[in-house]
Every structure is written in C-alpha cells, then in structure tokens.
Amino acid sequence: MKKNIRALALALASAMAMVLLAGCAGSQTDGRMIIRIGHNQSTNHPTHIALVAFEEFIESKLGDKYDVEVFPSELLGSQNEMVQLTQTGAINFCVASNSLLETFSDNYTLFNLPYLFDSSTAYHAAMDDESITGPIFESTKQAGFEAVTWLDAGTRNFYTVDKPIETPADLKGLKIRVQQSPTNVEMMSLLGGSATPMGFGDVYTALQSKIIDGAENNELALTDNGHGDVCKYYSYDMHQMIPDILIGNTAFLDGLSEEERAIFDEGFELVNQVQREEWGQAVEEAKDRAQNEQGVQFLYPDTAPFQEACAPMHQEMLAAHPDLQPIYDAIQAYNEQYPSDAE
Ligand code: GCU
DSSP states (O other): OHHHHHHHHHHHHHHHHHHHHTTOTTOEETTEEEEEEEOSSOTTSHHHHHHHHHHHHHHHHHTTTEEEEEEOTTTTOOHHHHHHHHHHTSSSEEEEEHHHHTTTOGGGHHHHSTTOOSSHHHHHHHHTOHHHHHHHHTTTGGGTEEEEEEEOOOOEEEEESSOOOOSGGGGTTOEEEEOSSHHHHHHHHHHTSEEEEOOGGGHHHHHHTTSSSEEEEOTHHHHTTSGGGTOOEEEEEEEEOOOEEEEEEHHHHHTSOHHHHHHHHHHHHHHHHHHHHHHHHHHHHHHHHHHHTSOOEEEOOOSHHHHHHHTHHHHHHHHHOGGGHHHHHHHHHHHHHOSSOOO
C-alpha cells in the first residue's frame, strides 16, 4: 500500500514535472540558465551522490551562469522518456542504462552482450579506454545526444520471489523482468526463461502482484528499490556488466564555449570517479542489509552453463556489426590481461 502511494505520488510528480518542463528548455532563473539532469535512482544511490558532486563543481566554477538541478527517482519520467527529453533538449542530461541506448544506436549492443567481460577489472579498464568507448559514445550525435561518461552498475544476476536459480533449467517457465532491449530479450530466451520487458519503476509492483516471478539486476535493486522485500533468492550467475551512461544534449554541449566545455569535461570525470568510489561500499551495504534485514539468500551457482547458453550471441552480434570487431577484440585483450579480479 505504502509503495502504491509512493508510485502514485511519483507518477503525479512526474506528470507535474512534464508540465513544468514543457516549453521551458534552457529556462533561466535570475539570469542563470537551469541545467536539468534526470536519473531513476534514489537519493542514497552512488549515481545521485556523484551527480550532486557535479552540481557543486559546476556551480563553484560557473555558478554565475548556470544553476544545475538534479532530479532523482524518475521525477522527470522513465529512463526511456528521459533519453527522449535529452534528445530533444527539453532537459540537458540524463543517466540511461546502456541497455536502452541500443534502441537508439546499434553500436551500444556491444556492451549489453552477456559475459562480455571476464572480470570487473577488465570491465573498468575497457570502459576507461577511449579508443573503445569513443566510437560508441559519439554514435548518437546525429540523433541529438552523446555519452559524456559511464557509471558502474555492477554485475547483473537473477533474483526470484520463491524459486532458487541454480542452473538455466531453473528459469524454465518463469517470467523474468528484463530491461527493454532486444539483447536482453534474446538472452532470456536462450537461458530458457520468459522475458517480460518493462521500465525499472514498474518492477516492484509487478513482483509484488506476481505478474512476474523475478528480475535481474545488481544488489542495490534489492534494498534501494525494495525488491528484496519480495524476492528471497539472489543467484550470482553474473550474466552481464552493463554500464549506466550519462548522456547530454548535443546542441547544449556544442553551444558551450571552449573554456566552459573544459570545465564540464572535468565535471564528467568527477561524476565517474565519485560514483566509482561510492559503488563498492554501496554493494557491500546492500548485500548485508538484504541478507540480514530482508532475509534474502545469496546463491553462488556454477556460471559455466549460463555462459554456454548465451555464447552464440557474441558471434551473432559480430556478424551483424562487423565494424565493431576491432572494439570487441580490444575488450578481449583486456579479458586476457585481467581474467579475474585480484582479491
Ligand atoms: C540498474 C541500472 C539502471 C537501470 C536498472 C534497470 O539499476 O543502474 O540504470 O535502469 O538497472 O534494470 O532498469
């Protein structure tokens, strides 16, 4: 009930935000331009903490000109809606999961592949390498937005209301929420479950009302989004490391002077750093809370059968996008260098 009221309040706030935003792109208060940044996480989340650091940084350097406002918790709409608002310039920035961006540019499909990275170290090294991310991050410029930095969103794993997932066979017959992307739907079908794509904000209610049997995400979804109140098994099959991406409206970014752009670039770097510093501890705390307060049981199945089931997706993606082969190969080189995480 409490959650329903919260959902209703959020929907109303979101509708109000849309009305407020309509027709006021680039609006000004006391002569300063308002820069709006939307995301779908709570105010405790590392992403929000990092964006507040960005707000403070930009205002400390360019506060006479810009007023940065961060809108958490889908206040400006679902991620899909926020990407479109960023694309048209109704808002300046938003955080979107790389999953969703694949429907705006095929190039993003690469980072959505299951078992693309062999370790978190390889994942971080690849995402920090501009020769890997650059061509992908710039590929949506024509569409009106570009990626300015990436954010850690950990490892995605399955969690279910009442059925422990130990092997892919356990997923058979289960309706599992996935993000709205063709790659995620295909992954789910290769693993034998039934994919139910929906926006992040709808997952709690769908779990509670048993429209779905489970979902897949990092550990913070259990605590921050309350999914661990309903789902009692979290299974480390480690199927994806999908980054979140901070995207900005291209016209806004191109309109900055060279000096301003340098300051914004420093700010984007800060978002990446602060978010990463906060991430590790946030995951530890979420795990602890899920286990001890929500009664979630963590399982550590053999990941090989999951990986084998998804393996054809790599060759399929490369056959469809041969231009991504050199980037894929560069990622494999990081996998060879960092096959596992040092303890
Ligand atoms: C993670 C990710 C979000 C995404 C969500 C989802 O929480 O950080 O960007 O929206 O997963 O599953 O939709």
